[in-house]
Amino acid sequence: MPKPPVSTPRNRTPDRRAALAQYRSRANGYDNELALFEPLRREAVARLNLGRGDTVLDVGCGTGLSFALLDDAVGHQGRIVGIEQCPEMMDKARERIAAQGWKHVSLVQAPAETAHLDELADAALFHFTHDVLQCPEAIANVLRHLKPGARVVATGLHWAPLWAWPVNLFVLGAALYSVTAMDGLGQPWSGLATQLDAFEVDDGAMMGGVYIATGTWRGAEHRGT
Numbered sequence: 220m221p222k223p224p225v226s227t228p229r230n231r232t233p234d235r236r237a238a239l240a241q242y243r244s245r246a247n248g249y250d251n252e253l254a255l256f257e258p259l260r261r262e263a264v265a266r267l268n269l270g271r272g273d274t275v276l277d278v279g280c281g282t283g284l285s286f287a288l289l290d291d292a293v294g295h296q297g298r299i300v301g302i303e304q305c306p307e308m309m310d311k312a313r314e315r316i317a318a319q320g321w322k323h324v325s326l327v328q329a330p331a332e333t334a335h336l337d338e339l340a341d342a343a344l345f346h347f348t349h350d351v352l353q354c355p356e357a358i359a360n361v362l363r364h365l366k367p368g369a370r371v372v373a374t375g376l377h378w379a380p381l382w383a384w385p386v387n388l389f390v391l392g393a394a395l396y397s398v399t400a401m402d403g404l405g406q407p408w409s410g411l412a413t414q415l416d417a418f419e420v421d422d423g424a425m426m427g428g429v430y431i432a433t434g435t436w437r438g439a440e441h442r443g444t
């Protein structure tokens with residue numbers, strides 16, 4: 220059963236302080252809590268269509284649970300850059316990188332809205348990063364760090380159809396525990412949808428309680444067209 224949230228997330232927009240507190244308290248047990256969603260993670264990484272040598276951004280990377288799958292896809296000649304604002308989650312990611320001896324995985328400890336990277340990436344993953352997706356500045360900053368044509372995949376919780384109300388009880392409990400902006404659970408992908416080409420949403424898994432959205436970054440010169 221989800222534990223009570225650290226703060227009551229009734230904000231319309233993400234609350235950074237509440238999010239930091241939320242994940243500070245979850246960092247130690249986080250990897251076990253996400254086990255149910257591992258098939259979705261595998262599917263999300265597969266849909267990035269990564270190739271050997273690619274650079275991929277793992278936005279809101281948390282403890283780095285996606286790194287091994289990303290590593291399988293890009294190889295040691297590729298690069299994985301984790302962006303994460305919570306120091307305690309970042310510590311776990313650092314431990315994972317050290318334990319694996321990964322030299323091609325780097326971390327940027329910063330909010331996605333202000334993180335600065337030295338190079339443009341071939342792809343970006345937003346796996347269970349609802350708060351990030353509800354922040355237009357964060358989406359804009361991540362897209363600024365992508366090559367035109369970069370593949371973008373986002374996943375997360377989503378209100379299921381009304382008939383699937385038991386699923387929605389689960390979504391409600393999980394969201395209260397893991398996001399600070401309850402707005403946007405109807406179409407969590409909407410901030411990305413207007414920016415990406417070939418945008419598609421698949422919400423067939425877990426009776427509609429989760430989604431995978433995919434698209435291609437059209438490049439800054441086409442922004443808003």
Ligand SMILES: C[S@@+](CC[C@H](N)C(=O)[O-])C[C@H]1O[C@@H](n2cnc3c(N)ncnc32)[C@H](O)[C@@H]1O
Nearest residue numbers: 242279280281303304305308330331346347350
């Ligand atoms: C549910 S966890 C997902 C972690 C990871 N993507 C995974 O799949 O396990 C959400 C993560 O997003 C981070 N986060 C939330 N808002 C953020 C922001 N604005 N910038 C960077 N990270 C953020 C949280 O600290 C947390 O680690």
